[in-house]
Amino acid sequence: MATAGKVIKCRAAVAWEPNKPLVIEEIEVAPPQANEVRIKIVATGVCHTDLYHLFEGMHKDGFPAVLGHEGAGIVESVGPGVTEFQPGDKVIPLFVSQCRECRFCKNPKTNQASGRHDMMAPADSRFTCKGKKVLQFMGTSTFSQYTVMNQIAIAKIDPAAPLDKVCLLGCGICTGYGAAVNTAKVEPGSTCAVFGLGAVGLAAVMGCKSAGAKRIFAVDINPDKFGKAKVFGATDFVNPKDHDKPISQVLAEMTNGGVDYSLECVGNVTVMRSALESCVKGWGVSVLVGWTDLYDVATRPIQLIAGRTWKGSLFGGFKSKDGVPQMVKAYLDKKVKLDEFITHNMTLVAIYFTLVAVLSFYPLDEMFHVLFSLGSKQFCVTVYIGNYERLVSQKR
Numbered sequence: 001m002a003t004a005g006k007v008i009k010c011r012a013a014v015a016w017e018p019n020k021p022l023v024i025e026e027i028e029v030a031p032p033q034a035n036e037v038r039i040k041i042v043a044t045g046v047c048h049t050d051l052y053h054l055f056e057g058m059h060k061d062g063f064p065a066v067l068g069h070e071g072a073g074i075v076e077s078v079g080p081g082v083t084e085f086q087p088g089d090k091v092i093p094l095f096v097s098q099c100r101e102c103r104f105c106k107n108p109k110t111n112q113a114s115g116r117h118d119m120m121a122p123a124d125s126r127f128t129c130k131g132k133k134v135l136q137f138m139g140t141s142t143f144s145q146y147t148v149m150n151q152i153a154i155a156k157i158d159p160a161a162p163l164d165k166v167c168l169l170g171c172g173i174c175t176g177y178g179a180a181v182n183t184a185k186v187e188p189g190s191t192c193a194v195f196g197l198g199a200v201g202l203a204a205v206m207g208c209k210s211a212g213a214k215r216i217f218a219v220d221i222n223p224d225k226f227g228k229a230k231v232f233g234a235t236d237f238v239n240p241k242d243h244d245k246p247i248s249q250v251l252a253e254m255t256n257g258g259v260d261y262s263l264e265c266v267g268n269v270t271v272m273r274s275a276l277e278s279c280v281k282g283w284g285v286s287v288l289v290g291w292t293d294l295y296d297v298a299t300r301p302i303q304l305i306a307g308r309t310w311k312g313s314l315f316g317g318f319k320s321k322d323g324v325p326q327m328v329k330a331y332l333d334k335k336v337k338l339d340e341f342i343t344h345n346m347t348l349v350a351i352y353f354t355l356v357a358v359l360s361f362y363p364l365d366e367m368f369h370v371l372f373s374l375g376s377k378q379f380c381v382t383v384y385i386g387n388y389e390r391l392v393s394q395k396r
């Protein structure tokens, strides 16, 4: 390849500061070092965790960064010591690695990893922009035309896979689906409740359905989400805004004492508590999937003493390198849906203008609503990085 071994200059959406729009910049992407692979990103989704980093978490040492961790692409070149990948392979970058050697990888009970590439250390980033090191968010940075990853954090996938669809398996869909199937271990004939119907929650509904759940309650404060939830298998719909009582009480009354499984896919500690308390005593299992590190979770001890189990799930409990290619195959075999999650296809430039418009015209507390209702987070967006240049020239 003509570019192998050379610095590649390409476009990326750079988050220079918290709470500011992304800026489309030309960045330099260094060649892959030992055990690394340089990937041409073809498509990426937008996950709430990208927005969380920019607008909610806002940790100062996490900028400047290139966000994005739900992408798919093609190997451009490989560094020394890489034998598993070759230029031209279709791949999905992984924000949870799998080295197959450490104590976590060897233990079938977990998909946790111990590698450094999961983090955003400046030394691990291969990006520079205007002479400054730019961090690789979650190690992946899929809002860039090229990225560099360690080979233990890349999944090789079926060459037949359409990258603009399977990119969603890089985070949201594996996360929600696996949280139901692998972490909650939903059983046939059971009753489930899924709180929050973004991509993650809808995938959790799909996971409950595929595990054979008899009744699946879809809970969201935005009733527009219920139609989509039905497509994925939800049987009942609950909008907390329609009730004066706590939602756990509403669900307990509808299910003779509570659901067997609940999944929190919002990232709100109050909802996490409601989800736990919506479970039946004795055996109910509640899984935390939504992300926040700003608040503590709480409940009364009796909730757990009475036999409920509270668990958390990272990336749906999938061992990433093994699980992602299996999910790609399940999609190609029509066993899991992906197309139905996609509401909008837009270019990197469009995402940029969406963010700029939103940030310039709306006050901060209205912003999330506007941003989401514009569709950037309504279910999931696929962003075609490849179309960027074409769109720019049209714009000029």
Ligand SMILES: NC(=O)c1ccc[n+]([C@@H]2O[C@H](COP(=O)([O-])OP(=O)(O)OC[C@H]3O[C@@H](n4cnc5c(N)ncnc54)[C@H](O)[C@@H]3O)[C@@H](O)[C@H]2O)c1
Pocket: 046, 047, 048, 049, 052, 171, 172, 175, 195, 196, 197, 198, 199, 200, 201, 219, 220, 221, 222, 225, 240, 265, 266, 267, 268, 271, 288, 289, 290, 291, 292, 313, 314, 315, 316, 377, 378, 379
């Ligand atoms: N654990 C993991 O590995 C992992 C991976 C990916 C994402 N996440 C997290 O999962 C969460 C969901 O991600 P997403 O991309 O689907 O988000 P999203 O913003 O698309 O969806 C969230 C949904 O929750 C609904 N909601 C908001 N407040 C609610 C409330 N009080 N009650 C019920 N519903 C409510 C919203 O209307 C929306 O439909 C986020 O917190 C994200 O950071 C975790």
Ligand SMILES: [Zn+2]
Pocket: 047, 048, 049, 050, 069, 070, 171, 172
């Ligand atoms: Zn994510």
Ligand SMILES: [Zn+2]
Pocket: 097, 098, 099, 100, 101, 102, 103, 104, 105, 106, 113, 114, 115
């Ligand atoms: Zn490992």
